[in-house]
Amino acid sequence: MVKEAKDYVKVPAPALKKIAAELLEEYNVPPSHAHIVSDVLVTADLRGVESHGIGRLFPYYISRLQQGYMNPQSSPHITRNFGATFNMDGENGLGHVACHAAMRKCIDLAREFGIGLGGIKNSNHFGIAGYYSMMALQEGMIGICISNSQPLALPTFSKKRLLGTNPFSIAVPAGKAQPFVLDMATSVVPIGKIEVSRRKGIKVPPEWGADSRGRATSDPAQIFEGGGLFPLGGPEETAGYKGYGLSAAIDILSGVLTGSSFLAGVLNARVSPEPCGVGHFVAALQVEAFMDMSEFKERMNQFIEELKTAPLADGCDKIYIAGEKEFSQWEQNMKDGVPVHRKVWEELTALCSKHNIKLPEPCTDQP
Amino acid sequence: MVKEAKDYVKVPAPALKKIAAELLEEYNVPPSHAHIVSDVLVTADLRGVESHGIGRLFPYYISRLQQGYMNPQSSPHITRNFGATFNMDGENGLGHVACHAAMRKCIDLAREFGIGLGGIKNSNHFGIAGYYSMMALQEGMIGICISNSQPLALPTFSKKRLLGTNPFSIAVPAGKAQPFVLDMATSVVPIGKIEVSRRKGIKVPPEWGADSRGRATSDPAQIFEGGGLFPLGGPEETAGYKGYGLSAAIDILSGVLTGSSFLAGVLNARVSPEPCGVGHFVAALQVEAFMDMSEFKERMNQFIEELKTAPLADGCDKIYIAGEKEFSQWEQNMKDGVPVHRKVWEELTALCSKHNIKLPEPCTDQP
Numbered sequence: 001m002v003k004e005a006k007d008y009v010k011v012p013a014p015a016l017k018k019i020a021a022e023l024l025e026e027y028n029v030p031p032s033h034a035h036i037v038s039d040v041l042v043t044a045d046l047r048g049v050e051s052h053g054i055g056r057l058f059p060y061y062i063s064r065l066q067q068g069y070m071n072p073q074s075s076p077h078i079t080r081n082f083g084a085t086f087n088m089d090g091e092n093g094l095g096h097v098a099c100h101a102a103m104r105k106c107i108d109l110a111r112e113f114g115i116g117l118g119g120i121k122n123s124n125h126f127g128i129a130g131y132y133s134m135m136a137l138q139e140g141m142i143g144i145c146i147s148n149s150q151p152l153a154l155p156t157f158s159k160k161r162l163l164g165t166n167p168f169s170i171a172v173p174a175g176k177a178q179p180f181v182l183d184m185a186t187s188v189v190p191i192g193k194i195e196v197s198r199r200k201g202i203k204v205p206p207e208w209g210a211d212s213r214g215r216a217t218s219d220p221a222q223i224f225e226g227g228g229l230f231p232l233g234g235p236e237e238t239a240g241y242k243g244y245g246l247s248a249a250i251d252i253l254s255g256v257l258t259g260s261s262f263l264a265g266v267l268n269a270r271v272s273p274e275p276c277g278v279g280h281f282v283a284a285l286q287v288e289a290f291m292d293m294s295e296f297k298e299r300m301n302q303f304i305e306e307l308k309t310a311p312l313a314d315g316c317d318k319i320y321i322a323g324e325k326e327f328s329q330w331e332q333n334m335k336d337g338v339p340v341h342r343k344v345w346e347e348l349t350a351l352c353s354k355h356n357i358k359l360p361e362p363c364t365d366q367p
Numbered sequence: 368m369v370k371e372a373k374d375y376v377k378v379p380a381p382a383l384k385k386i387a388a389e390l391l392e393e394y395n396v397p398p399s400h401a402h403i404v405s406d407v408l409v410t411a412d413l414r415g416v417e418s419h420g421i422g423r424l425f426p427y428y429i430s431r432l433q434q435g436y437m438n439p440q441s442s443p444h445i446t447r448n449f450g451a452t453f454n455m456d457g458e459n460g461l462g463h464v465a466c467h468a469a470m471r472k473c474i475d476l477a478r479e480f481g482i483g484l485g486g487i488k489n490s491n492h493f494g495i496a497g498y499y500s501m502m503a504l505q506e507g508m509i510g511i512c513i514s515n516s517q518p519l520a521l522p523t524f525s526k527k528r529l530l531g532t533n534p535f536s537i538a539v540p541a542g543k544a545q546p547f548v549l550d551m552a553t554s555v556v557p558i559g560k561i562e563v564s565r566r567k568g569i570k571v572p573p574e575w576g577a578d579s580r581g582r583a584t585s586d587p588a589q590i591f592e593g594g595g596l597f598p599l600g601g602p603e604e605t606a607g608y609k610g611y612g613l614s615a616a617i618d619i620l621s622g623v624l625t626g627s628s629f630l631a632g633v634l635n636a637r638v639s640p641e642p643c644g645v646g647h648f649v650a651a652l653q654v655e656a657f658m659d660m661s662e663f664k665e666r667m668n669q670f671i672e673e674l675k676t677a678p679l680a681d682g683c684d685k686i687y688i689a690g691e692k693e694f695s696q697w698e699q700n701m702k703d704g705v706p707v708h709r710k711v712w713e714e715l716t717a718l719c720s721k722h723n724i725k726l727p728e729p730c731t732d733q734p
Contacts, residue, residue, distance in 0.1 A: 082656040117652070170616050172616075233601075234574070238555060245549040257657050257658060263673050263674070291447075291624060303618070303630065320523070
């Protein structure tokens with residue numbers, strides 16, 4: 001989706017993080033926690049994942065805090081700890097806070113045992129899964145993060161939304177190149193892509209979703225209203241049952257095994273007064289438990305080089321490595337400022353004004 | 368693919384395992400190892416995964432042993448062990464032997480640390496990944512097994528086969544229901560499906576693969592000869608880059624991190640005199656590290672029940688759980704005998720005759 005420049009203001013990342021954190025503090029979130037949440041949200045925008053960025057600060061988080069649906073003072077605690085594994089209770093607080101704490105714990109365990117692995121129950125939406133998997137990188141570790149989420153996708157042969165877009169993320173340190181960072185929903189597309197196509201009145205590939213009777217359709221309105229997303233792979237004949245299986249496995253680990261909610265039990269952050277019951281599952285894996293870091297980096301260089309220099313398909317001009325586009329976007333947005341949609345900017349302006357928080361000046365355009 | 372009964376003989380599973388093991392012993396495989404390999408192969412046939420069953424005994428294994436390409440006396444050894452993790456060298460032996468040993472080690476580690484995690488390098492084709500993940504079930508554990516394999520699939524935007532069909536498998540114990548067993552290639556379809564369509568002269572969905580110029584095609588001949596499989600998701604517009612990312616992540620863990628071969632470095636078991644350099648990666652995870660087993664089983668029952676009783680899409684008559692079809696097939700084949708294609712049966716007959724091994728009587732048809 002192309003962003004139209006006129007719809008956006010650009011804001012320096014540090015200033016955007018600062019006001020997001022200050023706003024969260026106004027709703028009784030402790031400063032150290034507010035800092036984590038704002039860092040996760042603005043990192044999403046920096047990486048070009050606008051759907052999970054600062055635009056969600058109000059509808060997903062502040063609105064829930066305001067209404068008392070979510071606990072601002074959560075202090076995620078470990079309910080079970082055995083060897084290299086643990087289970088954690090997110091206390092219906094901000095998902096970012098719980099998942100950040102869990103990943104820190106995994107990293108500590110991985111130093112001791114080669115791997116650390118933890119489940120988090122009773123949590124909420126946590127932004128981009130890639131943020132947490134990437135926490136492992138600076139420790140010379142591989143990070144993995146998965147989560148369940150509110151149901152939007154259809155199990156193969158069903159017409160009921162039972163699966164979330166249940167993300168899978170893995171981050172692997174590399175040598176010369178940027179790290180390999182896969183951060184993907186296990187549906188073909190996110191619901192946002194359907195929503196945008198509906199608004200614009202354009203058709204979508206019939207592999208993206210089904211109507212309310214579970215039939216593949218090119219009409220985004222029918223997918224959006226009463227239908228649902230196909231899991232990765234699309235319908236049955238193009239192996240959508242594999243995406244269904246992956247998504248179900250993520251729900252089992254994040255929801256069933258952690259003691260959190262699962263399937264239709266995971267509630268919608270925008271509308272539900274009840275705790276959403278989101279569950280996450282994270283791991284950190286020490287590279288040096290398997291191989292010396294210098295050798296591993298050299299091998300990752302070779303791996304990436306072999307992919308990048310492979311012969312191109314007709315009409316294509318580049319082979320990408322997972323995360324590569326997002327790192328380029330990050331660099332550009334660090335330089336030019338983070339694009340914030342004018343509607344989101346107006347929302348932030350109103351909130352800041354209400355709380356006497358000074359808004360940063362947007363960057364001036366440099367054509 | 369419908370099996371035509373006339374093309375198959377049915378053989379009792381124990382008898383089939385026995386001759387497979389005896390044949391392997393003729394090629395200097397120790398009895399305990401031969402037992403593992405024959406169990407893996409016949410389990411695939413029992414589960415209806417004919418492509419990975421007894422039909423591969425000769426072309427993938429005995430042929431390589433015969434020609435001295437593979438080490439019959441491998442004794443997989445641990446090269447690094449740290450906490451809950453280890454790395455293992457498969458000594459260019461049968462992949463089944465190495466992966467079986469690694470999974471046993473994971474289970475032991477998981478008893479001590481909640482999780483056990485191991486890589487295997489310098490291995491060979493190992494049959495179905497699901498065999499190893501399912502080893503964890505009887506221990507009250509969740510098993511995970513992934514592997515790289517010879518390149519057959521195309522990275523998004525490339526026309527070169529660089530990715531294997533790199534399988535992902537996870538097995539989760541359940542309560543009343545059969546366990547959840549996902550065992551899937553990360554390409555849309557296996558190459559065998561393309562081969563069969565080519566032989567029959569029927570078109571395939573253009574999401575399955577591309578021609579030698581990397582363009583999506585419905586002609587299986589063009590995919591088979593010089594083209595390649597699409598990763599799960601198909602081409603770019605239906606999110607094939609996600610399947611590409613998953614497959615690459617599997618290759619990183621199984622190939623790069625273990626010290627095995629990766630991408631085009633993984634060689635074809637049918638033709639290569641060099642060691643294939645296949646790498647695997649396995650884990651076992653103790654359920655009770657997270658939750659009491661009785662509670663977990665109850666929750667798995669609810670999870671499965673919610674999926675099985677969901678409203679059906681138009682024209683569909685059943686929602687499946689991963690592994691469900693394979694368990695039904697297993698029950699039927701245990702009762703009726705394992706279907707062995709007549710061509711494979713002739714191959715086995717000739718081999719057995721050469722080594723004076725008594726062939727079992729096929730089951731008589733009971734119409």
